[in-house]
Amino acid sequence: MDVYHRRQQEFLHRLLLLNTHPESHRLAYFLMCSHLLFHQLLILNYQYRCYLQTLHSHWFLQKEIPTQEYWQNLRQTIFSCKMPPWLFVSPHILMWMWFDWCYGKRWDVFYGSPMISHASCIISLRGEKVKISKTRFINYIRCNRYPSLDEIYRDKDKAVVAFTEDPELDELISEENRDKVHTLIQQMYETPEGEDAEEDEEIDLLKKDDPQMETMMSYYRKIEMLSGDIIKKRFHGNVIYSLNTYEQKRFEYENDGFHFYCFLDGYQEDEDTIRIFEVKATTSKKFTALEYKNDEKEKVSVFVPSPDGILMLQEDVFGSINDQYQKKIDKLKQRLSKEGRYVYDISYQRYVLEHALKTKKDIKYYLVVLNADYIHDGQTDNEGEPIYQDDIVTFIDVTSLSEKMMPILDMDIATVNRRLNEMNANPVPLGPHCQRKDTRQCLFYPICYKHIPEYNSIFTYMGSHNGFKDELDNKHDRFDLINEGMVAALDIPRSWIKRENNVIQRDVMETDVPYYHHEKIRAGIKALAYPIYHLDFETFPCPLPRFKGEKPYSQSLFQYSIHIETRPGLCDKDIDHASYIATEHKDLREDLIKNMLEIIKNDGGSILVYNQSFEQTRLKEMAEVFPKYRERLLDMVDRMFDLMYLLRGNQKLFKRLGFEEDEAKKINYYHNKLNGSFSIKKVLPIFSDLTYKGLPIGNGTDALITYARFPKMDEVTFKKNYQDLLEYCKQDTWAMVKILDELRKI
Numbered sequence: 001m002d003v004y005h006r007r008q009q010e011f012l013h014r015l016l017l018l019n020t021h022p023e024s025h026r027l028a029y030f031l032m033c034s035h036l037l038f039h040q041l042l043i044l045n046y047q048y049r050c051y052l053q054t055l056h057s058h059w060f061l062q063k064e065i066p067t068q069e070y071w072q073n074l075r076q077t078i079f080s081c082k083m084p085p086w087l088f089v090s091p092h093i094l095m096w097m098w099f100d101w102c103y104g105k106r107w108d109v110f111y112g113s114p115m116i117s118h119a120s121c122i123i124s125l126r127g128e129k130v131k132i133s134k135t136r137f138i139n140y141i142r143c144n145r146y147p148s149l150d151e152i153y154r155d156k157d158k159a160v161v162a163f164t165e166d167p168e169l170d171e172l173i174s175e176e177n178r179d180k181v182h183t184l185i186q187q188m189y190e191t192p193e194g195e196d197a198e199e200d201e202e203i204d205l206l207k208k209d210d211p212q213m214e215t216m217m218s219y220y221r222k223i224e225m226l227s228g229d230i231i232k233k234r235f236h237g238n239v240i241y242s243l244n245t246y247e248q249k250r251f252e253y254e255n256d257g258f259h260f261y262c263f264l265d266g267y268q269e270d271e272d273t274i275r276i277f278e279v280k281a282t283t284s285k286k287f288t289a290l291e292y293k294n295d296e297k298e299k300v301s302v303f304v305p306s307p308d309g310i311l312m313l314q315e316d317v318f319g320s321i322n323d324q325y326q327k328k329i330d331k332l333k334q335r336l337s338k339e340g341r342y343v344y345d346i347s348y349q350r351y352v353l354e355h356a357l358k359t360k361k362d363i364k365y366y367l368v369v370l371n372a373d374y375i376h377d378g379q380t381d382n383e384g385e386p387i388y389q390d391d392i393v394t395f396i397d398v399t400s401l402s403e404k405m406m407p408i409l410d411m412d413i414a415t416v417n418r419r420l421n422e423m424n425a426n427p428v429p430l431g432p433h434c435q436r437k438d439t440r441q442c443l444f445y446p447i448c449y450k451h452i453p454e455y456n457s458i459f460t461y462m463g464s465h466n467g468f469k470d471e472l473d474n475k476h477d478r479f480d481l482i483n484e485g486m487v488a489a490l491d492i493p494r495s496w497i498k499r500e501n502n503v504i505q506r507d508v509m510e511t512d513v514p515y516y517h518h519e520k521i522r523a524g525i526k527a528l529a530y531p532i533y534h535l536d537f538e539t540f541p542c543p544l545p546r547f548k549g550e551k552p553y554s555q556s557l558f559q560y561s562i563h564i565e566t567r568p569g570l571c572d573k574d575i576d577h578a579s580y581i582a583t584e585h586k587d588l589r590e591d592l593i594k595n596m597l598e599i600i601k602n603d604g605g606s607i608l609v610y611n612q613s614f615e616q617t618r619l620k621e622m623a624e625v626f627p628k629y630r631e632r633l634l635d636m637v638d639r640m641f642d643l644m645y646l647l648r649g650n651q652k653l654f655k656r657l658g659f660e661e662d663e664a665k666k667i668n669y670y671h672n673k674l675n676g677s678f679s680i681k682k683v684l685p686i687f688s689d690l691t692y693k694g695l696p697i698g699n700g701t702d703a704l705i706t707y708a709r710f711p712k713m714d715e716v717t718f719k720k721n722y723q724d725l726l727e728y729c730k731q732d733t734w735a736m737v738k739i740l741d742e743l744r745k746i
């Protein structure tokens with residue numbers, strides 16, 4: 001029985017008491033009904049609904065005599081309802097007088113009546129209170145706990161949540177329950193102390209700023225509008241799209257008292273068809289790269305372009321396909337997979353729409369994504385803004401795919417309804433639904449994962465996502481182990497650590513003595529040719545291509561830093577440093593390349609980078625866009641050497657240097673402070689006293705945000721930020737000089 005039903009039962013019980021009371025009076029019922037009607041009318045007022053919620057927590061659940069704070073709230077509510085206070089107060093006084101006349105001072109009867117009226121209002125508000133958007137639904141379906149944490153996050157101590165499966169009313173209102181809610185609130189909000197702290201000020205501990213998202217927001221908006229324009233040109237008819245949610249086409253339907261609704265990015269209707277569009281700022285690559293093996297054992301894409309360029313499922317064009325194909329379809333149906341999440345989003349829209357709209361027209365559903373193969377031709381308008389052709393976006397017809405999702409949505413809607421009725425805030429098993437380290441990571445991650453150690457947890461093992469095998473060769477998923485209580489790396493039985501690199505990590509964790517594979521590190525250093533050019537690029541991953549030759553999400557080069565080490569250990573931080581920063585948002589890539597090629601001579605010296613695939617890909621892209629530098633740029637690619645390989649190892653490199661395969665694929669170095677990561681930010685403090693902490697620009701995200709803001713900065717701010725950016729990138733290459741120098745000493 002859910003909490004609302006339990007409350008309802010109690011109120012009915014009171015009603016029964018009133019009815020069987022020997023002094024019951026027909027007029028009292030009439031009055032009570034009028035009072036009820038009065039409240040029902042007031043429900044239309046939002047502020048009044050808030051008042052009811054306050055009342056609800058004080059009178060109906062906690063059975064407390066209203067506190068002073070309650071009366072203050074009530075007074076404020078009455079005033080903010082923008083209705084004359086007499087209208088609010090007089091029916092209550094009238095009723096009080098009537099009851100007084102009928103029953104003398106029978107307070108139990110007096111309170112009983114208005115309570116029933118108020119209660120009925122609250123019950124009728126039950127569905128109205130919970131409106132569920134697509135985003136909220138996708139969060140509610142994560143796990144049993146999310147809805148109740150969400151209620152606490154929003155309503156704080158007014159939240160009504162349970163901590164047992166089938167709680168009695170007494171439990172819900174118990175001191176223990178309130179303490180538990182309070183503990184969770186403390187994990188969500190902090191009250192600042194000190195003289196400067198303002199009254200009622202609270203710091204939200206969960207909400208993290210996402211400056212990169214803010215920076216990219218204008219591009220995301222542009223993608224939505226571009227898509228809308230292209231839909232209009234392509235499909236004609238009546239097309240509705242807008243950046244303003246409330247101007248978008250909206251559908252809503254009610255299920256079990258809850259209201260599910262959706263806003264559509266694009267809605268098109270003509271005489272016989274309705275088309276629904278969900279615009280996503282991702283690229284078509286996720287979908288075109290999805291391949292299966294056909295009966296001839298050839299790899300074939302799951303999606304094929306129709307004659308008019310729309311991506312369709314193979315089965316929609318050629319009929320039923322083999323088991324391998326079905327496996328990929330199953331992947332698309334998984335709401336947590338990187339492709340499936342988009343299919344799930346539009347399937348939710350479809351579910352709501354088809355329960356809300358009765359029509360005889362055909363309804364078709366499309367994902368609209370950026371075309372990964374689109375190459376910008378460099379055309380701009382009078383204001384210098386890029387002009388895009390219509391094939392900048394790709395339409396993916398997911399009508400049949402989303403239809404397959406409907407039974408899943410049926411079950412998920414029922415699950416969400418149950419969760420909202422139970423509102424159970426107890427911890428639940430952790431798992432992929434938390435989307436750890438994903439852009440969609442759960443908001444409540446810090447609460448549910450607070451018992452996982454920050455250092456040397458089970459996640460620290462490299463390749464931990466592959467699980468661990470016990471003595472009997474049974475595989476254990478890492479989340480299963482966490483849910484069984486094995487949260488620290490050392491909780492895993494030593495005999496279950498089978499991967500070579502994990503054994504090295506385990507030894508270091510147990511002994512706290514760093515691991516070095518001296519021979520491999522020395523062999524790697526010996527392979528370097530001087531002068532060494534320590535190189536680092538900074539880029540802007542723009543969703544929409546800005547310059548000629550770029551594709552959606554091209555990593556657009558805007559900065560390099562180089563430190564030149566002429567002989568082992570001979571490099572001055574300032575004298576041997578060169579750099580370039582594009583100070584404007586116009587195409588300065590050629591300038592950057594020319595400048596770089598003047599510094600990096602054609603002398604065969606190694607180009608040392610950290611994580612080479614990034615720099616290599618940028619050089620190859622530039623070689624395509626600027627063919628006259630092709631030879632020099634590709635020569636740089638050939639001379640590239642990855643400093644990370646000296647630490648993390650690389651099978652191909654070390655086999656080439658003469659090591660056996662088993663030896664070649666092992667890591668060369670491990671330190672307890674690495675915590676499973678070989679990022680330069682983790683490595684540098686181990687090898688030097690340098691750190692990125694405290695730098696105004698301390699990571700790649702800060703760097704790209706600074707670059708993005710250049711055009712909006714005044715001169716003073718620009719100069720300061722330019723200098724900070726210079727220092728950050730310089731630190732990256734200087735860090736490589738220092739790390740290499742330390743490795744020479746081992």
Ligand code: SF4
Binds near residue numbers: 142434448449
């Ligand atoms: S972090 Fe995981 S377990 Fe916790 S509420 Fe979110 S999805 Fe549920």
